[in-house]
Amino acid sequence: MQHNPISVLIVDDHPMVIEGLKTLLSDDDRVVVQTHFTNGKDTLEFLEHEKVDVVLLDVNLPDINGVEMVKFILEKRATVQILGLSTYSEPSIINQMIKNGVKGYLLKNATSDELVKAITKVYQGDFYFGSEVQKILADSVTQETIDIPKLTRRETHILRLIAEGKTTNTIAEELFISPLTVETHRRNLMQKMEVSNAASLIKVAVEKKLI
Amino acid sequence: MQHNPISVLIVDDHPMVIEGLKTLLSDDDRVVVQTHFTNGKDTLEFLEHEKVDVVLLDVNLPDINGVEMVKFILEKRATVQILGLSTYSEPSIINQMIKNGVKGYLLKNATSDELVKAITKVYQGDFYFGSEVQKILADSVTQETIDIPKLTRRETHILRLIAEGKTTNTIAEELFISPLTVETHRRNLMQKMEVSNAASLIKVAVEKKLI
């Protein structure tokens, strides 16, 4: 089955993680680490003219945000399979990454075995999620993560201004619109966030990372 | 100078980080990795009857909190030097760790050179902080971290209730005090936080991690 080993590209800004991944993967001849990068830009440049089977992608890169990165990589190389990697498990981020096309997701406490398993699965076009990640995803369905309300541009803007402590009138002046309009927006915001005043509006906005 | 290499103990719950550290340190004969653990409990047990020169301690262990861990290790082995390691850089945590006795601190994006340098420095009894960490520490002195207003117990409590979207009257009922009293507290809170309404009160409270 494994005539050609699966070529892997590692993207992570931590040298020690890169070395660790290489070591963990070096024992297994089904997988070969082709190269590695510590930032998004170099990775994308490389993929411009080279190809790999699987990208091991850290979510927290110094230059490009992980969710964006998935999109960019797949734009360049639609056939590549991406396996997300991160230390912590933010349900919303994992969800976004999946939406953008990652085929698997592991936390960094994964063992060597799990790593190889994930890579081979993903390479075959299957999905693979670490057990903790699965748990998180399961929770996130029931939890509040799923109901992050979609705010319009104007609403997001006004939300920020409210958080800065500005009154309806001040905001209206700043945006050259009627205070009544601002109030309508604020009311829509509160309805979407299911709260009944500005204080808790800000709290849930922070919780849902909308600010 | 380096007759005996410095013996190092690695504590990190991520196998790939452990492998990475080992690899990064394997090139240098001034340092030898004696053993490694993935949790706090096993580490402390080991230190009960064995000794090492330097402990590379990840801040985020599954069982014991990093700040506590420093204290426990030094209680067991007062002569050991501890070098903190973490992915992110929380000024408050770094400060606490230093207070508890770590001699150095690195982010996980450190290079092999920096790692060895840090270990040798720390071993000699000196301090060593990665450049990013230094920046963070410097900032944390000048930045807003310092002017976290001291809230009284009652104020903290009421702040939480405000964040939950409760009105003055509701809070008063809940605490069996007059609404007027609650209002006084809220006004004091706003004054201390230098804001003029509940929305921004919550925002800065979140920023300053008071909620």
Added chain:
DNA sequence: TTCAATATACCGGAAAACCAGTAGAAAAAA
């Protein structure tokens, strides 16, 4: 082009928040 979503704007009224100042009782610190 048509339709849905978004941004705009209004009325009237109730509720809550905000402001400025004062002040006594209780608890904690000196």
Added chain:
DNA sequence: TTTTTTCTACTGGTTTTCCGGTATATTGAA
């Protein structure tokens, strides 16, 4: 024990928010 801080409470008044509606212009996607 004295002093300071914290918690309590008030008067009286202004401003702002919040609520339940309604409604039109504009924009963007199908």
